[in-house]
Amino acid sequence: MNNILIQVVGVVILLILGFGFGRLAEKRHFKRIIKREAASQHLPVVATRYPPVDQPYSQILVTGNVVIASDYFKGFLAGLINIFGGRVTPFESMLERARRESVLRMKDEAMKLNAAYVFNIKFDTTRIATGRLAAMEVLAYGTALVPIQQGIKDTQQPVLVNATV
């Protein structure tokens, strides 16, 4: 029966570590996300499939993906919530971080291309099984529209947007 005590003590230590580090990481991450979102706000990311027709753009697929793991505390709490039901709040904030981070990474790529917009943004998510702890991949992808005058090099074939779409 003493192994139960050892097990419980082990779990408590892991919970404390998971809570401490997980919360610290999450706070820092949110701070960074908010800062970068403000910095990249000039680049509109739009979900519509119909791009502007005011001028020719080259279309380039841009992606941003993130793999984010939960911590021991989140996993444990989620396990308890699974018994009673309700919002799995520890994973809600985790997924929000992943989604926003993936958009930011996608935007980074688009900004490098001097894109004016990113159109038709979509999300994809996959659960990555790492033992019992949850890790999620979130992929954001869209079509970056780069105005042709701004000089996409000749090697990259500019594609005219079909104005009749």
Next chain:
Amino acid sequence: MEYQNNLPPEGINTSSVHPLKQFFQMAVAAIVLVVILVVLLQFSGALLAKRIPFTFERAVIEQMKPPFGDSEAHPEMTAYLNELAQRLMLNMPMPEGMDVTVHYDSEKTFNAFATVGGNLLFYKGLLNRMQDENTLAMVMAHEISHVLHRDPIASMGGGVASTVALLGLTGNAGTGTAGNVLKSAGMLTNVQFTRSMELAADKQALAALYGTYGHVAGATELFEIFASWRDEPSGLIPKWYERFSSTHPLDQDRIDQTRLIADSHQWPNSGEKTPLPAEFGRWLLKK
């Protein structure tokens, strides 16, 4: 057309409840749930199992012929143990049709136990340390008391019921480690039951000892042997936890209880002890 993004609003997907608060609420609720579940199922499972007639229980186990020890190779020892059991049962309120079969096992394990079907198993490791028949009789009477109280079948019934329920609750794919911890909580609840069985068996055994020998010498000595074998205390584990988590009561608690019962019935604590058979040592050495 103008395209623009607003900054996303904060706080939609993040809960305003502090995670620790949520954690403690959930943990307390889960533990309470497990304890209630186990208590309820142990109780009802045991109650139902005890309604199985002993004769039926014995017949079923005999049909299954589970291997108990190596009695065939040690006929003298087995005969002596069974004869001692029969003698003790004369002074116990055995109901009609209830009987026990004692088996011997030459393993060095320091243990003896009663199991379903009225089967008792005594290990050489335990018999080796017996100084006299009275001490051995205390163990024997204790194990017979378990059979008398239907403890083996009750703990089997209660155990099966609560294990199945816990599995349903914690085997849920999502619960993960939390499920494991809850399982421990269930086990800790379970052992609270076995301990009360042990104390009741001690009480019954003491009465049998007095009925057979006219005194209860050997009873406290038995627990002292247990204590020296266990080499307690282990220091690292606090006493209250050891008491709370053990299947058996602490040896010192059992010694105290034994003295208390003996005093309240005015059963003498000392008296002439019956020696073990002269051949006992030789039987133990036999391979």
